[in-house]
Every structure is written in C-alpha cells, then in structure tokens.
Amino acid sequence: MRTEISADSRRIRLGRQLQHGDLIFWIVALLFAVLVVVLLGAIIAVTWSGSADARHAFGWHFLTTTAWNPVSGQFGALPAIYGTIVSSIIALLFAAPLGVMIAIFLNSLCPAKLRMPIGMMVELLAAIPSVVYGMWGIFVFIPFFRSYISTPLSKTVGSALPLFSGPVNVGRGLLVAGIILAIMILPTIAAISRDVLAVVPNSQREAMLALGATRWEVIRHAELPYARAGIVGGMMLGLGRALGETMAATMVIGNTPKIHASLFQPATTAASLIASQLPNANTDLHSSALIYLALVLFLITLVANSIARALVWRVSRTGSGA
Amino acid sequence: MEGMPMTIKPRGEPNLAIRFGAATTRSLNEIAKAGTVSTIKLETRHLSVKYRDFTAVRDISLSFPERQVSALIGSSGSGKSTLLRAINRMHDTNPAASVEGQVLLDKQPVYGAHVDPIVIRRRIGMVFQRPNPFMKSIYDNVAYGLTFSTKLSKREIHDRVEEALRGAALWDEVKDRLDDSALALSGGQQQRICIARALAVQPEALLMDEPTSALDPIATLRIEELMRELVKRYTIVIVTHNMQQAARVSDITAFMTMGSDRAGVLVEVGPTSRIFTNPTDPRTEDYITGRVG
Ligand SMILES: Nc1ncnc2c1ncn2[C@@H]1O[C@H](COP(=O)(O)OP(=O)(O)OP(=O)(O)O)[C@@H](O)[C@H]1O
Ligand SMILES: [Mg+2]
Numbered sequence: 001m002r003t004e005i006s007a008d009s010r011r012i013r014l015g016r017q018l019q020h021g022d023l024i025f026w027i028v029a030l031l032f033a034v035l036v037v038v039l040l041g042a043i044i045a046v047t048w049s050g051s052a053d054a055r056h057a058f059g060w061h062f063l064t065t066t067a068w069n070p071v072s073g074q075f076g077a078l079p080a081i082y083g084t085i086v087s088s089i090i091a092l093l094f095a096a097p098l099g100v101m102i103a104i105f106l107n108s109l110c111p112a113k114l115r116m117p118i119g120m121m122v123e124l125l126a127a128i129p130s131v132v133y134g135m136w137g138i139f140v141f142i143p144f145f146r147s148y149i150s151t152p153l154s155k156t157v158g159s160a161l162p163l164f165s166g167p168v169n170v171g172r173g174l175l176v177a178g179i180i181l182a183i184m185i186l187p188t189i190a191a192i193s194r195d196v197l198a199v200v201p202n203s204q205r206e207a208m209l210a211l212g213a214t215r216w217e218v219i220r221h222a223e224l225p226y227a228r229a230g231i232v233g234g235m236m237l238g239l240g241r242a243l244g245e246t247m248a249a250t251m252v253i254g255n256t257p258k259i260h261a262s263l264f265q266p267a268t269t270a271a272s273l274i275a276s277q278l279p280n281a282n283t284d285l286h287s288s289a290l291i292y293l294a295l296v297l298f299l300i301t302l303v304a305n306s307i308a309r310a311l312v313w314r315v316s317r318t319g320s321g322a
Numbered sequence: 323m324e325g326m327p328m329t330i331k332p333r334g335e336p337n338l339a340i341r342f343g344a345a346t347t348r349s350l351n352e353i354a355k356a357g358t359v360s361t362i363k364l365e366t367r368h369l370s371v372k373y374r375d376f377t378a379v380r381d382i383s384l385s386f387p388e389r390q391v392s393a394l395i396g397s398s399g400s401g402k403s404t405l406l407r408a409i410n411r412m413h414d415t416n417p418a419a420s421v422e423g424q425v426l427l428d429k430q431p432v433y434g435a436h437v438d439p440i441v442i443r444r445r446i447g448m449v450f451q452r453p454n455p456f457m458k459s460i461y462d463n464v465a466y467g468l469t470f471s472t473k474l475s476k477r478e479i480h481d482r483v484e485e486a487l488r489g490a491a492l493w494d495e496v497k498d499r500l501d502d503s504a505l506a507l508s509g510g511q512q513q514r515i516c517i518a519r520a521l522a523v524q525p526e527a528l529l530m531d532e533p534t535s536a537l538d539p540i541a542t543l544r545i546e547e548l549m550r551e552l553v554k555r556y557t558i559v560i561v562t563h564n565m566q567q568a569a570r571v572s573d574i575t576a577f578m579t580m581g582s583d584r585a586g587v588l589v590e591v592g593p594t595s596r597i598f599t600n601p602t603d604p605r606t607e608d609y610i611t612g613r614v615g
Binding site: 210 | 410412415417440441443444447448450452454455456457458466467470516519520523
C-alpha cells in the first residue's frame with residue numbers, strides 16, 4: 001500500500017515535470033541517446049565477429065608481430081600500429097604548439113580588424129577535403145620536403161641519427177605523413193584553444209595585469225593555466241582525428257607495412273592499410289585480419305580518448321594542475 | 323534631478339575648479355590642524371577618460387595624501403571605477419579607452435612618454451570588487467607577482483609571502499595550509515589573499531574598487547580594520563557604495579556624480595568628517611543622507 005502511494009506520487013511528480021511537449025522531447029532525446037549506444041554496440045559486434053578468423057589464428061601475437069604477407073597468410077599489426085601512433089604523435093608535436101600560438105595570437109595580439117579573417121582562414125583549413133591535402137602533399141610538399149629537408153638532413157646527421165637516415169628518394173614516409181596530418185589537425189587545436197582562451201574571465205587577466213605583469217606574462221600565467229583543460233581537450237580531439245585519418249595518410253605515407261628506424265622511410269597506418277587492402281583482399285583470413293586491425297585501431301582511439309578525458313578531468317579538478 | 327541640469331550646466335564646469343581649489347586648500351588646512359601633515363602621493367589633474375566617444379569621467383582634479391585613506395563615493399555609473407583604473411593605467415589594455423589630463427605619482431607623470439606602465443602598476447597595487455585569486459595554492463597566489471617580476475631567491479620570496487600574509491591579517495589563518503587551493507577559502511579570506519598578493523609586490527599605494535561589496539558584514543569589518551592598519555604604510559584609495567564604510571575608514575572623501583551628459587564629475591572633496599557632517603554642495607548632502615542614489 002505504502003509503496004504504491006509513493007510510486008504514485010512519484011509518477012505524479014514526473015508527470016508534472018514532463019508536461020506537454022516536454023514528454024515528447026524527452027522521448028525523442030532518449031531515443032537518440034539509445035541510438036548512439038546501439039550504433040556503438042553494432043560497430044563493436046561487427047568488428048568482433050568479422051575479426052574472428054584472424055583472432056583465432058594469431059591471437060595477441062597479432063599486436064606484436066611485424067610480418068604482413070597476404071600471400072603466405074602472415075599478418076602482424078605492429079608496423080601499422082607503430083605507423084599510426086608515430087605519425088599521430090608527430091602531427092601533435094607540430095600542431096599543438098602551433099595551434100596554441102595561433103590561438104594566442106588571434107586572442108590577444110592580433111589587431112581587431114584581422115581577427116575575423118585570419119580566424120576564418122584557420123577554420124577553413126578544416127573544410128579542405130583530405131584528398132586535397134593528399135594531393136598537395138604529393139605534388140607540392142613531398143618535392144619540397146625532399147629537396148630542402150630530408151636530403152640535407154640525411155646527408156648531415158643521417159649517419160649518426162638513424163631517425164634521419166636515407167635513402168630519401170621515395171619521398172613518401174612517416175615524417176611527411178605526420179606533417180600533413182599536423183596541418184589537418186591544426187584548425188581543430190587552434191579553434192578550440194582560441195575559444196577557451198576567449199572565455200578566460202577578465203578578472204583573472206586584470207589580477208595579473210595589476211601585479212605588474214607584461215602582456216606575455218598575463219598570457220603565460222593567467223590565460224594559459226586557466227584554459228589548460230580546454231586546450232588539452234582540443235589537442236586530444238586533434239590526436240583522435242590524426243589517428244583515424246585515412247585518405248591523406250594513405251596518399252603520402254607510402255603504404256609499406258614495415259617498421260624503419262628512419263622517419264624518412266615509407267610506412268603505413270592502420271587506417272591506410274585497411275583502406276588500401278580491403279577492396280582487394282581475396283582470402284577470408286586477409287579481410288579478417290584487416291577487420292581485426294580495425295578493432296585494434298578502434299581500441300587505440302578509445303585509449304587516446306580515455307587518456308584525454310582523464311587529463312581534462314584531472315586538470316579541471318585541480319584547477320591549473322600546475 | 324531632471325530640472326536641475328539647466329541651472330547647473332552653465333556654471334558647472336568652471337565652478338568646479340574653483341570649488342575644488344577651495345576644497346583642497348581647506349582640506350589640507352584641516353588635515354594640518356589635525357596634526358597629520360601629509361604630502362600628496364597621488365594626484366589627478368583635469369583627468370578625463372573616454373570610452374570611444376563617450377566621456378565617462380570629465381576633468382577630475384584630486385589629490386590623495388600619503389598614508390591616508392581616500393574614499394571615492396557616488397552613484398552607480400558616476401565613473402568611480404573608471405577614475406580609479408586610470409590611476410594605475412589599467413585602461414592601457416582597452417583600445418576603446420582614452421585618457422586625457424594628468425596623473426601624478428610622487429609628482430611624476432604616470433602617463434609620461436618614457437614611463438613604463440608595468441612599473442606604475444607595481445608601484446600602485448589594485449584590489450578588485452570580486453575576490454579574484456588565481457587557481458593556485460595560497461602560497462603561489464601571494465608569491466606569483468614576485469616570481470615573474472623580481473629576481474628574488476626562494477628564501478626571500480618565502481619571507482615576502484609571510485610578510486604579505488601577515489600584513490593582510492591572514493597569516494595565522496592559513497600558515498598551516500599554504501599549499502591548499504586559494505579557491506577553497508572563504509570570500510573574505512580570498513579578498514585578503516588578493517590584498518596580500520598586492521602587498522607582496524611592495525607597492526606604495528593601493529587602489530581598492532569596492533573591495534567588500536561581495537563580502538558579509540563580518541568579513542567587511544575585518545577588511546576595514548586591515549585598511550586602517552595598512553594605511554600606516556600605504557596610501558589607499560577606495561571606491562565604496564557603503565556610506566558607513568567611507569565614514570569609518572577614510573580620511574578624505576570625494577563625491578562624484580553623473581553630469582547632464584552622463585559624464586562623471588567631481589562634486590566635492592574634503593576631510594571625511596566634514597563631508598559627512600557639513601557638506602557644502604546640496605548634491606553631496608542629498609547623496610549621503612540617502613535621498614539620491
Ligand atoms: N569598458 C568600458 N567600455 C565602455 N564603457 C564603459 C566601460 N566601463 C565603464 N563604462 C561606462 O562608463 C561609465 C562609468 O562607469 P564606471 O564603472 O566607472 O562607474 P562606477 O562609478 O564605478 O559605477 P559602479 O558604482 O556601478 O561601479 C558607465 O556609464 C559605464 O557604462
Ligand atoms: Mg565601479
């Protein structure tokens with residue numbers, strides 16, 4: 001009896017909260033939320049079942065072996081994992097400082113008249129289709145890179161530093177891909193950093209200014225610490241995009257599933273390996289291995305995202321995190 | 323108030339200077355009589371501040387004696403904050419704001435051609451209406467101004483932090499938790515952190531813009547006591563909406579009002595006791611007795 005009453009009154013309260021359109025809105029919102037979960041589940045289910053053959057054949061060794069030979073049926077994902085992670089980290093190393101600097105410039109140094117046009121141009125970078133980036137990479141950046149960066153570097157420090165050793169005549173390689181990816185994720189990082197810097201409360205800025213801080217010190221000590229959580233979030237979003245980027249990476253990385261010490265050598269990423277081989281995978285094991293690779297890629301991005309979440313959460317909880 | 327401007331305006335501005343001149347002489351005499359002869363630490367001369375075309379304060383000439391508390395009172399929008407921020411060049415970073423006239427610190431122009439605003443802001447500290455500590459530890463908040471503005475050793479910084487926290491009457495409350503976040507403190511404590519932060523840079527004067535308006539009465543009283551303590555070493559200018567506060571803490575009171583074109587103008591300045599007991603301008607009387615504003 002009593003539980004019935006309380007359940008009743010709860011229903012009444014809920015009913016009061018969800019009047020008219022509210023109820024419809026609530027149901028629609030719930031549906032979409034459920035849809036996202038279902039979609040995610042479906043993707044996991046498909047990659048899981050599709051990769052069954054390869055999982056049974058290689059197990060965990062798939063992650064640690066380097067041979068990728070469709071003819072002999074040998075599949076090891078390590079080169080693709082290596083290429084994916086290294087090219088993305090290279091991209092982040094270039095794009096993160098640059099993106100934050102662009103954001104700082106747009107926010108506090110740029111003349112008001114130029115703010116809009118420059119900001120829009122940066123955002124426009126995100127609108128360029130990735131196949132165009134790939135083409136630009138092939139026709140413009142790779143020749144430039146070969147003449148002015150990889151050739152001189154490999155000739156001078158290449159013998160001492162395996163990272164920069166030749167040959168460089170192929171042009172396509174890990175570093176080139178990383179740099180192209182950097183340009184592609186730059187707008188994400190710059191735009192998010194700019195937005196979070198813009199909402200730093202003026203009181204923080206003024207507090208610093210009133211202490212006799214220079215403009216740079218205000219940026220360095222008041223704005224950046226305050227915006228750090230959001231900036232890190234922007235970087236991680238950029239990293240996520242770089243990890244999964246397919247077309248541009250496929251066009252400039254060389255698609256060679258091998259691990260080289262040198263950043264000038266062709267390599268591959270998980271996404272580009274899948275994209276370039278899935279259409280002509282003519283054994284079940286081959287396509288199963290590619291789906292397994294997709295599962296691994298999915299996990300990598302999941303881990304990267306979780307790290308980002310944890311970072312952002314930690315940073316926002318402890319304030320500056322310094 | 324609507325009918326008045328017509329009668330005031332024609333004689334308003336020239337009179338102001340005369341009235342001000344008289345007021346200053348008188349206030350100095352009164353101070354001299356009280357036995358605390360004081361030099362002028364800060365001074366504004368015909369100071370006007372514009373936000374683009376809008377004149378927010380016009381032609382303000384005021385003297386702030388050394389080691390005294392001067393209170394700026396006046397209705398909302400009369401330009402008190404605008405005036406205060408002109409003194410330590412906080413308007414510099416606002417491209418819309420322009421300052422005319424002079425501000426003198428120890429008789430030297432604050433807006434001189436070769437004057438570094440950074441140096442000015444270190445010499446004239448500022449405390450804001452809302453406590454605005456950094457998202458840092460208590461210690462770092464107070465030490466912050468030192469870490470980038472000076473080349474002090476760790477030891478010296480530590481001493482300065484302790485001195486500043488003692489100066490802000492906060493040391494005993496926080497000495498055991500200097501590493502805690504400043505945001506975990508109460509509003510009143512946060513405001514005293516902000517005062518300590520300003521003191522740590524060892525300024526000569528302190529500008530305070532409604533420093534207690536976000537605080538409860540107890541915390542307010544503590545800050546007021548603190549101001550009486552601080553004024554033994556610093557020149558203080560405070561903006562306040564609280565008449566009792568002005569009466570309690572200040573030695574000099576200046577009353578500002580909004581002119582007919584919404585520009586803030588100075589009505590009257592003098593020793594606080596006289597302004598509150600025997601104002602010469604009817605507008606001052608109306609304001610302090612609560613009939614206006
Ligand atoms: N940054 C700004 N840009 C444009 N106008 C401003 C700016 N700051 C203040 N003003 C205008 O200048 C006038 C004076 O403002 P100010 O803040 O100095 O008044 P106040 O006396 O401090 O008022 P309150 O007692 O409410 O703090 C107001 O009309 C205000 O709208
Ligand atoms: Mg104000």
